[in-house]
Amino acid sequence: LGSGPLGGRHVIVTSGPTHEPIDPVRYIANRSSGAQGTALAAALLALGARVTFVTGPSTIPPPAGAQVVRVETAREMQAAVLEALPADAAVCAAAVADWRVENHSGSKLKKTAGGAPQLVFAENPDILAQLSGLGDGRPRLVVGFAAETDDVIAHATAKRARKGCDWIVANDVSPATGIMGGSENAVTIITATGQEAWPRMTKHAVATRLASRIAEALA
């Protein structure tokens, strides 16, 4: 068992994008690289935690020592997270697709004279909200991320309340920031009692700081 401030603690980290199939060869995705989630899992491991790393498709190698569960879709991610419980903390860093294609096809869609296919969307389960709302089995600390392009703090504060999580890590993913897919991040941590803006730093540094905050909260 790990030693260090998180020795004996189990933390679930979700990371990366999800892929939602349109047909066997096409999918809907987003620009998440999985960099922040991977760095966070590594930082938690370094503090001695047992980490279940539930990751959507990502080209970044998962951290050594994590229990890695690879998934494609939001619903697979949800199942993997629930399967990994109980946990002392859960950090939902994944950029989960809000919608899946309800009428996805089992065979490749063809061009036809009838015109372009009409995709019908269905809402995906909200894993963060579900974890936050668990009764007995709720992780003691549930942390979400809020990637916003405008009114970052206001939207993130509302999101924390709506989802019922303990902390929201808010960041601005406007294209001009270069954060999505980049190596740096500038975050504000929003809790029940206030907010704290951290200077722009590498995603590794954000991960290290966040992991030590998590260790303090679970101590």
Ligand code: C5P
């Ligand atoms: O609502 P929004 O997608 O902006 O919320 C972002 C936060 O919620 C992130 O922590 C993300 O991992 C989590 N989330 C989730 N399941 C979803 C959508 C978002 O866990 N279906």
